[in-house]
Amino acid sequence: DAKTTQPNSMESNEEEPVHLPCNHSTISGTDYIHWYRQLPSQGPEYVIHGLTSNVNNRMASLAIAEDRKSSTLILHRATLRDAAVYYCILRDAGAQKLVFGQGTRLTINP
């Protein structure tokens, strides 16, 4: 599985946008970029995924670099409930397994 690199932790303020980076320089052409988040003492929750084009949904936006070697998860207006560990995961189009890295622990200040 291609590897992703994320900062260990990030901090932001409530009601401000948050940009969570992910580097994946060894991504293959058939790897999708998935983002999950895990709130304390809960199972992970799907956030968003994409292949080449930027994606938007009700939770977040995913900006994918043109060379696909990096991506950024954007929370447009953070709330305290967005405090979680965010995982960026690559998964081949034909695969089912998700291999979790260390993720980014996001802290939101009131």
Next chain:
Amino acid sequence: GAVVSQHPSRVICKSGTSVKIECRSLDFQATTMFWYRQFPKKSLMLMATSNEGSKATYEQGVEKDKFLINHASLTLSTLTVTSAHPEDSSFYICSAMREVYNEQFFGPGTRLTVL
């Protein structure tokens, strides 16, 4: 939609006993489910892939005789930790694959404490 439940949410048992954890997909069928383990402050570690009607596929280093997986129906997979020891204490999380979307949906996790 796409709700996955786990039971129990929390269990405490004595060393040497066996513990069964259930994972259910409530509103969709899942031929494939996954079991993960997570130690405090660590990431999720995939233990095994559970396939309905066939044997589970275990990740390297996971003892199949220690962690028994049964996926007898399209909505239920069970993980049995046999002869549990304190080092098996962990947060066990399952997920179910919804094939139409090729996406995994996770359960809320089961916290196992072995005394």
